[in-house]
Amino acid sequence: MKNNKLITIPNILSSYRILIFPYVLYLAMTGQEKLFAIFLCINLISDVLDGFIARRFDLQTAIGARLDSLGDIGTYILALTGIYVFKFNEFALNPYPILIFVFLYILFHLVAFLKFGKHPSLHTYLFKSTGWLQGIFFFVLFSSGFHMWFYVFAIGWGIVACVEELIIIMVLSKPKSNVKGLYWVLKNRG
Numbered sequence: 001m002k003n004n005k006l007i008t009i010p011n012i013l014s015s016y017r018i019l020i021f022p023y024v025l026y027l028a029m030t031g032q033e034k035l036f037a038i039f040l041c042i043n044l045i046s047d048v049l050d051g052f053i054a055r056r057f058d059l060q061t062a063i064g065a066r067l068d069s070l071g072d073i074g075t076y077i078l079a080l081t082g083i084y085v086f087k088f089n090e091f092a093l094n095p096y097p098i099l100i101f102v103f104l105y106i107l108f109h110l111v112a113f114l115k116f117g118k119h120p121s122l123h124t125y126l127f128k129s130t131g132w133l134q135g136i137f138f139f140v141l142f143s144s145g146f147h148m149w150f151y152v153f154a155i156g157w158g159i160v161a162c163v164e165e166l167i168i169i170m171v172l173s174k175p176k177s178n179v180k181g182l183y184w185v186l187k188n189r190g
């Protein structure tokens with residue numbers, strides 16, 4: 001990360017996701033499903049845009065990686081809150097995939113914090129694709145309804161991504177950002 005600029009478009013987009021978090025949470029808690037879904041989709045789109053713009057225009061920064069990770073955590077909290085508040089009955093039919101994903105996601109953050117004292121912003125390709133896939137899933141969920149096959153696929157993909165990130169954390173000797181994936185970590189290690 002050569003770029004040290006604080007104010008960049010990717011950082012603004014990530015900051016937006018962090019700052020809008022309380023309002024979108026409020027929408028969920030007050031039962032405003034349509035507005036909640038709109039803002040959740042805006043968060044998901046801004047997540048894709050901030051990463052694309054940062055890479056395309058060489059605007060990747062250490063602070064941007066941290067802001068993006070915080071925005072991702074907030075977006076996951078919002079998505080899970082929306083599921084609980086608005087779509088609980090659909091997910092109650094088969095809660096295990098999402099419970100396993102949430103457990104592994106929390107475990108990753110806990111292990112990373114215990115090992116390094118902070119959260120590394122790994123941004124693996126597998127987890128980026130998870131974000132896109134689950135983003136599409138949430139868009140479909142709130143626009144046209146629940147589809148069991150898509151749910152199992154999107155969450156299953158996320159479970160694999162979480163396992164990869166857990167393995168990476170165990171392999172790394174110091175925190176790193178933007179590691180691409182386990183293959184690249186092992187390749188650079190040897």
